[in-house]
Amino acid sequence: MIEIQELTKVYGETTVVDRVSLTIGAGELCAIVGTSGSGKTTLMRMVNRLVEPTAGKVLIDGQDTRDVPAYELRRRIGYAIQGHGLFPHRTVGQNIGTVPHLLGWEKSRITKRVDELLSLFQLDPAQFRDRMPNELSGGQQQRVGVARALAAEPNILLMDEPFGALDPVIRSKAQDDLLAIQKRFNTTVVLVTHDMEEAIHLGSRIAVMDGGKLLQYATPQEIIANPATDFVAELIGGDRPFRMLSLAKVLSLVEPGEAAGDPISAGASLREAYAECLWSGREALPVIEDGKLIGRISRNDLARCAARPS
């Protein structure tokens, strides 16, 4: 659990982060959203003390982060950044093993962990372990960057626009990977992004920042339904019904019955289902789960879900 209390950062005359307080529960994925200059990155960097706060404090599992040396604190917190920041003179394996090496793990344990992570990110260890970072594609470099951040099994992972440099197809794959890994290890993730779509897709809670202030901190549903200020509403944009639909899966709206045409997977989002209804002009779609027909989903139900919650 991360407790941020009255955290403030002042550079000269400018207050970059202004008395922000928020609590991120264990296993949550908190997305900090804001425009550039909103203080979102500074806020995140104060968690592992890459930036020292001017005032206020950060508690991790109840312990003040200032009670340990900054470098020890950072070894316990995973850190992944935009443009991955891999060490160009180290192999993929050495890059991933950076923090375990700093922590003094035994060689065999590091090797084992590196191979485990490479497999987890669908990179064949035998093929990729000894390659240099510049021999990888952008998507592979990004995966190695996240693998490196996770190497010492941290409870907390900080990510600064980790998917910013990826093309849309690879980005959505990387986002899904992150969600799967976060679920599997129950890691607490703090992710900074300027993209509300990404925040809604990934975040279990969203913190909206502007001008150094925290405007709203709530679940995606709450943010979409009741934006706290006009600025939050503006960030969400005009397609609120579709954002609302993107939050739930088809499985949650399945009803018994039959429908004609191509089926849709139960794991797809309601948004995809609604889009398919509109596109194919059907009133309902058959739903399959693990290859078996489990019922149908109707356009009317979908439309109801897209309406503003009362």
Next chain:
Amino acid sequence: MSIGLVIRLLVLALLVGFLVSPESFAFVFEPLTKNNQPVIYNQGSLLDLTLNHLLIVAIATALATTVAVGLAILVTRPFGAEFLPLSRSLANVGQTFPPVAVLALAVPMLGFGTAPTLVALFLYGLLPIFENTLTGLTGLPPTVTEAARGMGMTGGQRLVRVELPLALPVILAGVRLSTVISLATATIGSTVAARTLGEVIIAGLLSSNTAFVLQGGLIVGALAVLIYDGLSAIERALTRRTGQGARANA
């Protein structure tokens, strides 16, 4: 094998051959002498002079590298940042001071011989290495240094594991520049009785013997070209090994 490599090996072979047995090359220099002057330098072994010349350059460059790299590391640390302008001007002064002037000033203090030459070469060699080390250490990709900090490396670990290895090719370029300048400058050390190849050139100038001047000049020139090429090759290999090929070509 490329043509360049063949030419370099040929130059090296000629150089070694000439140093081991200068008399065999007498016919080349014969036309340059008049009045039955000696054709080949005869006041000492050319091989000894060459080795001594190289030794002086090596010592001076090693000292300059140690001091310049050390200084550049200090002024790029947080606690040394305020000394950056001062150290820059000091290194610049070392470069603008003509080596001849350094020799003239050093002789009264250190006497004639090798010592004043070493001082002049050392001072003269500082700037290129210092400037290149600064460039290397401050021009690292920001995401890489940021990641090193975020991973929890201490200042010393960042320096040894990330900053120096990545800056090494650039530092080496400074060392190469400094070495080649020193190779040439060392010849004037002979004016204060250091045993370098300058002796051959000066002897030639004093007796109007073009053959001597040419011998001294050619040896120094060949050494400079070969060492420059050798160090460049090491640099390229390092750049490739540190995965910075794209950065170096840009």
